[in-house]
Amino acid sequence: MKVHFWGVRGSIPTPLSPLQIQNRIGAVVQRISEKDLKDADSRERFLASLPNWLFGTVGGNTSCVELETTEGACIILDAGSGLRELSNNLRERKDSERGKTFHIFFSHFHWDHIQGLPFFSQAFNPANKIIFYSTNPDLKSILERQMENPYFPVPMQGPMGFNAELEFINLLDTDGITIGGTYIRWHEVAHPGGCVAYRFEDAGKTFIYATDTELNRDDFVKTEENSRFFANADAVVMDSQYTMEEALEKTGWGHSAFSVTVDFALNWGVQKLILFHHEPNYSDKKLFTLKQSASWYSNYGDKGVVDIEIAQEGMEFEL
Numbered sequence: 001m002k003v004h005f006w007g008v009r010g011s012i013p014t015p016l017s018p019l020q021i022q023n024r025i026g027a028v029v030q031r032i033s034e035k036d037l038k039d040a041d042s043r044e045r046f047l048a049s050l051p052n053w054l055f056g057t058v059g060g061n062t063s064c065v066e067l068e069t070t071e072g073a074c075i076i077l078d079a080g081s082g083l084r085e086l087s088n089n090l091r092e093r094k095d096s097e098r099g100k101t102f103h104i105f106f107s108h109f110h111w112d113h114i115q116g117l118p119f120f121s122q123a124f125n126p127a128n129k130i131i132f133y134s135t136n137p138d139l140k141s142i143l144e145r146q147m148e149n150p151y152f153p154v155p156m157q158g159p160m161g162f163n164a165e166l167e168f169i170n171l172l173d174t175d176g177i178t179i180g181g182t183y184i185r186w187h188e189v190a191h192p193g194g195c196v197a198y199r200f201e202d203a204g205k206t207f208i209y210a211t212d213t214e215l216n217r218d219d220f221v222k223t224e225e226n227s228r229f230f231a232n233a234d235a236v237v238m239d240s241q242y243t244m245e246e247a248l249e250k251t252g253w254g255h256s257a258f259s260v261t262v263d264f265a266l267n268w269g270v271q272k273l274i275l276f277h278h279e280p281n282y283s284d285k286k287l288f289t290l291k292q293s294a295s296w297y298s299n300y301g302d303k304g305v306v307d308i309e310i311a312q313e314g315m316e317f318e319l
Protein backbone atom coordinates (compact mmCIF):
# COMPACT_ATOMS: atom_id res chain seq x y z
CA MET A 1 0.00 0.00 0.00
CA LYS A 2 1.05 3.55 -0.59
CA VAL A 3 0.81 6.29 2.06
CA HIS A 4 0.59 9.94 1.04
CA PHE A 5 0.48 12.94 3.40
CA TRP A 6 -1.76 15.90 2.51
CA GLY A 7 -2.13 17.60 5.92
CA VAL A 8 0.12 17.11 8.94
CA ARG A 9 -0.55 20.02 11.34
CA GLY A 10 -2.57 19.77 14.50
CA SER A 11 -5.35 21.99 15.77
CA ILE A 12 -5.53 24.75 13.12
CA PRO A 13 -4.16 25.42 9.62
CA THR A 14 -0.89 27.36 9.84
CA PRO A 15 0.21 28.96 6.56
CA LEU A 16 3.65 30.60 6.50
CA SER A 17 3.34 34.34 7.15
CA PRO A 18 4.75 37.01 4.78
CA LEU A 19 7.39 37.85 7.40
CA GLN A 20 8.48 34.20 7.68
CA ILE A 21 8.85 33.99 3.90
CA GLN A 22 10.83 37.25 3.79
CA ASN A 23 13.12 36.00 6.57
CA ARG A 24 13.74 32.76 4.68
CA ILE A 25 14.60 34.53 1.44
CA GLY A 26 16.92 36.82 3.41
CA ALA A 27 18.67 33.84 5.05
CA VAL A 28 19.11 32.08 1.68
CA VAL A 29 20.54 35.19 0.01
CA GLN A 30 23.06 35.54 2.84
CA ARG A 31 24.36 32.04 2.14
CA ILE A 32 24.91 32.44 -1.61
CA SER A 33 28.41 33.02 -2.95
CA GLU A 34 29.43 33.81 -6.51
CA LYS A 35 30.49 30.25 -7.30
CA ASP A 36 26.99 28.97 -6.40
CA LEU A 37 25.55 31.05 -9.23
CA LYS A 38 27.98 29.89 -11.91
CA ASP A 39 25.75 27.45 -13.81
CA ALA A 40 22.64 25.32 -13.50
CA ASP A 41 24.53 22.52 -11.71
CA SER A 42 26.06 24.81 -9.08
CA ARG A 43 22.66 26.39 -8.46
CA GLU A 44 21.13 22.90 -7.98
CA ARG A 45 23.92 21.95 -5.58
CA PHE A 46 23.42 25.15 -3.60
CA LEU A 47 19.69 24.53 -3.22
CA ALA A 48 20.32 20.92 -2.20
CA SER A 49 22.79 22.12 0.46
CA LEU A 50 20.21 24.30 2.22
CA PRO A 51 18.76 23.00 5.48
CA ASN A 52 15.28 21.50 5.08
CA TRP A 53 13.68 24.14 7.32
CA LEU A 54 14.91 26.86 4.93
CA PHE A 55 14.23 25.17 1.60
CA GLY A 56 10.97 23.57 2.57
CA THR A 57 8.21 23.37 5.12
CA VAL A 58 6.37 20.53 6.82
CA GLY A 59 3.23 22.28 5.58
CA GLY A 60 0.38 24.09 7.27
CA ASN A 61 -2.68 21.98 6.44
CA THR A 62 -4.49 19.95 9.09
CA SER A 63 -4.79 16.15 9.19
CA CYS A 64 -5.37 14.25 5.98
CA VAL A 65 -3.54 11.07 4.94
CA GLU A 66 -4.29 9.02 1.83
CA LEU A 67 -3.82 5.27 1.64
CA GLU A 68 -3.78 3.62 -1.74
CA THR A 69 -4.26 -0.09 -1.19
CA THR A 70 -2.55 -2.74 -3.31
CA GLU A 71 -5.88 -3.33 -5.04
CA GLY A 72 -6.17 0.39 -5.82
CA ALA A 73 -8.84 1.45 -3.29
CA CYS A 74 -8.61 5.10 -2.15
CA ILE A 75 -8.80 5.33 1.65
CA ILE A 76 -8.70 8.79 3.23
CA LEU A 77 -7.83 9.25 6.91
CA ASP A 78 -9.47 12.37 8.28
CA ALA A 79 -10.77 15.37 6.38
CA GLY A 80 -8.66 18.26 7.67
CA SER A 81 -7.77 21.13 5.37
CA GLY A 82 -5.25 18.84 3.61
CA LEU A 83 -8.25 17.13 1.98
CA ARG A 84 -8.57 20.12 -0.38
CA GLU A 85 -5.02 19.47 -1.62
CA LEU A 86 -5.85 15.80 -2.16
CA SER A 87 -9.04 16.79 -3.97
CA ASN A 88 -7.05 19.01 -6.37
CA ASN A 89 -4.53 16.24 -6.93
CA LEU A 90 -7.25 13.64 -7.62
CA ARG A 91 -8.61 15.84 -10.40
CA GLU A 92 -5.24 15.65 -12.16
CA ARG A 93 -5.08 11.86 -12.04
CA LYS A 94 -5.83 9.83 -15.16
CA ASP A 95 -8.97 8.10 -13.93
CA SER A 96 -10.51 11.22 -12.39
CA GLU A 97 -13.36 11.51 -14.89
CA ARG A 98 -14.73 8.06 -14.25
CA GLY A 99 -16.87 7.45 -11.18
CA LYS A 100 -14.78 6.39 -8.22
CA THR A 101 -15.37 5.25 -4.65
CA PHE A 102 -13.64 7.11 -1.81
CA HIS A 103 -13.48 5.66 1.70
CA ILE A 104 -13.16 8.38 4.35
CA PHE A 105 -12.34 7.30 7.92
CA PHE A 106 -12.71 9.76 10.80
CA SER A 107 -10.56 9.47 13.93
CA HIS A 108 -12.89 11.97 15.65
CA PHE A 109 -14.65 15.23 14.78
CA HIS A 110 -12.56 18.08 16.11
CA TRP A 111 -12.43 20.90 13.54
CA ASP A 112 -8.95 20.09 12.33
CA HIS A 113 -10.20 16.65 11.20
CA ILE A 114 -13.37 17.68 9.33
CA GLN A 115 -12.87 21.25 8.04
CA GLY A 116 -11.66 20.14 4.59
CA LEU A 117 -14.74 18.03 3.81
CA PRO A 118 -16.89 20.85 2.31
CA PHE A 119 -14.03 21.42 -0.19
CA PHE A 120 -13.81 17.80 -1.37
CA SER A 121 -15.08 18.46 -4.88
CA GLN A 122 -15.38 14.73 -5.67
CA ALA A 123 -18.33 14.62 -3.23
CA PHE A 124 -20.31 16.98 -5.49
CA ASN A 125 -19.92 14.68 -8.53
CA PRO A 126 -22.89 12.28 -8.98
CA ALA A 127 -20.61 9.74 -10.70
CA ASN A 128 -18.70 9.15 -7.45
CA LYS A 129 -19.47 7.26 -4.27
CA ILE A 130 -18.24 8.39 -0.85
CA ILE A 131 -18.33 5.98 2.08
CA PHE A 132 -17.79 7.55 5.51
CA TYR A 133 -16.63 5.48 8.49
CA SER A 134 -16.61 6.25 12.20
CA THR A 135 -17.33 4.67 15.58
CA ASN A 136 -19.67 7.58 16.37
CA PRO A 137 -23.31 6.59 15.67
CA ASP A 138 -24.11 10.28 14.88
CA LEU A 139 -21.62 10.34 12.02
CA LYS A 140 -24.12 11.54 9.40
CA SER A 141 -25.64 14.38 11.42
CA ILE A 142 -22.23 15.54 12.67
CA LEU A 143 -21.02 15.94 9.08
CA GLU A 144 -24.27 17.58 7.98
CA ARG A 145 -24.18 20.05 10.83
CA GLN A 146 -20.83 21.60 9.85
CA MET A 147 -22.33 22.52 6.45
CA GLU A 148 -25.57 23.96 7.86
CA ASN A 149 -26.46 27.64 7.75
CA PRO A 150 -24.74 29.80 9.09
CA TYR A 151 -21.51 27.74 9.04
CA PHE A 152 -21.34 27.02 5.30
CA PRO A 153 -23.26 28.35 2.26
CA VAL A 154 -24.09 24.94 0.73
CA PRO A 155 -25.94 22.32 2.79
CA MET A 156 -24.49 18.84 2.44
CA GLN A 157 -27.79 17.21 1.43
CA GLY A 158 -29.34 20.00 -0.71
CA PRO A 159 -29.61 20.12 -4.54
CA MET A 160 -26.25 21.98 -4.74
CA GLY A 161 -24.69 19.76 -2.07
CA PHE A 162 -22.97 16.37 -2.08
CA ASN A 163 -24.47 14.73 -5.16
CA ALA A 164 -22.20 11.70 -4.99
CA GLU A 165 -23.77 8.54 -3.63
CA LEU A 166 -23.16 8.70 0.13
CA GLU A 167 -22.97 5.86 2.61
CA PHE A 168 -22.34 6.11 6.36
CA ILE A 169 -20.86 3.13 8.17
CA ASN A 170 -20.90 2.85 11.95
CA LEU A 171 -17.90 0.79 13.05
CA LEU A 172 -18.86 0.75 16.73
CA ASP A 173 -20.44 -2.71 16.67
CA THR A 174 -17.87 -4.24 14.37
CA ASP A 175 -14.50 -5.69 15.23
CA GLY A 176 -13.14 -4.94 11.79
CA ILE A 177 -14.08 -4.54 8.16
CA THR A 178 -12.49 -5.29 4.83
CA ILE A 179 -12.16 -3.11 1.76
CA GLY A 180 -11.05 -5.39 -1.05
CA GLY A 181 -8.03 -7.22 0.34
CA THR A 182 -7.39 -4.69 3.13
CA TYR A 183 -8.43 -5.59 6.68
CA ILE A 184 -9.15 -2.63 8.98
CA ARG A 185 -9.59 -2.50 12.75
CA TRP A 186 -10.00 0.35 15.23
CA HIS A 187 -8.87 1.03 18.78
CA GLU A 188 -9.94 3.71 21.25
CA VAL A 189 -7.22 6.15 22.31
CA ALA A 190 -7.10 8.79 25.07
CA HIS A 191 -8.27 12.19 23.80
CA PRO A 192 -10.88 14.67 25.11
CA GLY A 193 -14.25 13.63 23.63
CA GLY A 194 -12.83 10.34 22.35
CA CYS A 195 -10.77 9.36 19.33
CA VAL A 196 -9.87 6.12 17.56
CA ALA A 197 -6.74 4.81 15.88
CA TYR A 198 -6.99 2.59 12.78
CA ARG A 199 -4.90 -0.41 11.78
CA PHE A 200 -4.70 -1.46 8.13
CA GLU A 201 -3.37 -4.83 7.00
CA ASP A 202 -2.75 -5.18 3.29
CA ALA A 203 -0.63 -7.71 1.36
CA GLY A 204 1.30 -8.73 4.49
CA LYS A 205 2.07 -5.14 5.56
CA THR A 206 0.60 -3.23 8.52
CA PHE A 207 0.01 0.49 8.80
CA ILE A 208 -1.42 2.31 11.85
CA TYR A 209 -2.89 5.81 11.92
CA ALA A 210 -2.99 7.10 15.51
CA THR A 211 -3.52 10.85 15.63
CA ASP A 212 -4.77 12.88 18.63
CA THR A 213 -3.54 10.46 21.26
CA GLU A 214 -2.28 11.17 24.76
CA LEU A 215 -0.29 8.03 25.39
CA ASN A 216 -0.44 6.67 28.92
CA ARG A 217 0.91 3.69 30.81
CA ASP A 218 -1.97 1.42 29.69
CA ASP A 219 -0.92 1.81 26.05
CA PHE A 220 2.42 0.13 26.82
CA VAL A 221 0.98 -2.90 28.64
CA LYS A 222 1.17 -6.06 26.56
CA THR A 223 -2.45 -7.09 26.93
CA GLU A 224 -3.90 -9.32 24.24
CA GLU A 225 -5.97 -6.43 22.85
CA ASN A 226 -3.06 -3.98 22.75
CA SER A 227 -0.78 -6.57 21.17
CA ARG A 228 -3.34 -7.42 18.51
CA PHE A 229 -3.59 -3.78 17.57
CA PHE A 230 -0.16 -2.23 18.08
CA ALA A 231 2.45 -4.99 17.78
CA ASN A 232 4.95 -5.20 14.92
CA ALA A 233 3.49 -2.62 12.57
CA ASP A 234 5.55 -1.70 9.52
CA ALA A 235 4.66 1.97 9.93
CA VAL A 236 2.82 4.05 12.53
CA VAL A 237 1.69 7.64 12.05
CA MET A 238 1.39 9.03 15.55
CA ASP A 239 0.50 12.23 17.36
CA SER A 240 3.81 13.68 18.57
CA GLN A 241 2.62 17.24 19.05
CA TYR A 242 4.73 18.31 22.00
CA THR A 243 8.16 18.42 23.56
CA MET A 244 8.27 16.66 26.92
CA GLU A 245 8.30 20.02 28.72
CA GLU A 246 5.16 21.19 26.96
CA ALA A 247 3.43 17.81 27.37
CA LEU A 248 3.87 18.08 31.13
CA GLU A 249 2.26 21.54 31.09
CA LYS A 250 -0.58 20.27 28.91
CA THR A 251 -1.51 17.04 30.64
CA GLY A 252 -5.07 16.11 29.67
CA TRP A 253 -5.04 18.07 26.40
CA GLY A 254 -4.98 14.79 24.47
CA HIS A 255 -1.59 14.88 22.73
CA SER A 256 1.77 13.18 23.22
CA ALA A 257 5.41 14.20 23.63
CA PHE A 258 7.61 12.95 20.79
CA SER A 259 9.91 11.09 23.19
CA VAL A 260 6.96 9.13 24.61
CA THR A 261 5.93 8.28 21.05
CA VAL A 262 9.45 6.96 20.38
CA ASP A 263 9.25 4.82 23.55
CA PHE A 264 5.89 3.56 22.38
CA ALA A 265 7.24 2.59 18.93
CA LEU A 266 10.19 0.76 20.51
CA ASN A 267 7.87 -0.96 23.00
CA TRP A 268 5.73 -2.37 20.17
CA GLY A 269 8.45 -3.27 17.68
CA VAL A 270 7.34 -0.67 15.13
CA GLN A 271 9.60 -0.47 12.07
CA LYS A 272 8.89 3.10 11.07
CA LEU A 273 7.47 5.92 13.18
CA ILE A 274 6.12 9.06 11.53
CA LEU A 275 5.77 12.05 13.88
CA PHE A 276 2.42 13.70 13.12
CA HIS A 277 -0.14 16.36 14.18
CA HIS A 278 2.49 19.07 14.61
CA GLU A 279 1.95 21.86 17.11
CA PRO A 280 0.78 24.97 15.17
CA ASN A 281 3.11 27.21 17.21
CA TYR A 282 6.25 25.23 16.28
CA SER A 283 8.31 26.59 13.37
CA ASP A 284 9.72 24.35 10.65
CA LYS A 285 13.14 24.77 12.22
CA LYS A 286 11.87 23.54 15.57
CA LEU A 287 9.99 20.61 13.99
CA PHE A 288 13.02 19.37 12.05
CA THR A 289 15.04 19.68 15.27
CA LEU A 290 12.43 17.56 17.06
CA LYS A 291 12.92 14.89 14.41
CA GLN A 292 16.68 14.92 15.05
CA SER A 293 16.10 14.75 18.81
CA ALA A 294 13.68 11.85 18.35
CA SER A 295 16.22 9.94 16.24
CA TRP A 296 18.95 10.60 18.78
CA TYR A 297 16.68 9.52 21.63
CA SER A 298 15.68 6.29 19.85
CA ASN A 299 19.35 5.33 19.41
CA TYR A 300 20.21 6.08 23.03
CA GLY A 301 20.67 2.92 25.06
CA ASP A 302 19.66 -0.54 23.98
CA LYS A 303 15.97 -0.14 23.30
CA GLY A 304 15.85 -1.48 19.76
CA VAL A 305 15.70 0.23 16.40
CA VAL A 306 13.02 2.36 14.83
CA ASP A 307 13.22 4.45 11.69
CA ILE A 308 11.88 7.96 12.43
CA GLU A 309 10.39 10.43 9.98
CA ILE A 310 8.59 13.71 10.43
CA ALA A 311 5.34 13.95 8.46
CA GLN A 312 5.49 16.60 5.75
CA GLU A 313 2.93 17.61 3.16
CA GLY A 314 3.61 15.83 -0.10
CA MET A 315 5.64 13.05 1.53
CA GLU A 316 4.83 9.52 0.44
CA PHE A 317 6.15 6.03 1.00
CA GLU A 318 5.25 2.53 0.02
CA LEU A 319 4.88 -0.49 2.30
Ligand SMILES: [Zn+2]
Pocket residue numbers: 010011063110112113212277
Ligand atom coordinates in the same frame (compact mmCIF):
# COMPACT_ATOMS: atom_id res chain seq x y z
ZN1 LIG B 1 -6.39 17.19 15.94
Ligand SMILES: [Zn+2]
Pocket residue numbers: 108110191212254
Ligand atom coordinates in the same frame (compact mmCIF):
# COMPACT_ATOMS: atom_id res chain seq x y z
ZN1 LIG C 1 -8.61 16.32 18.59
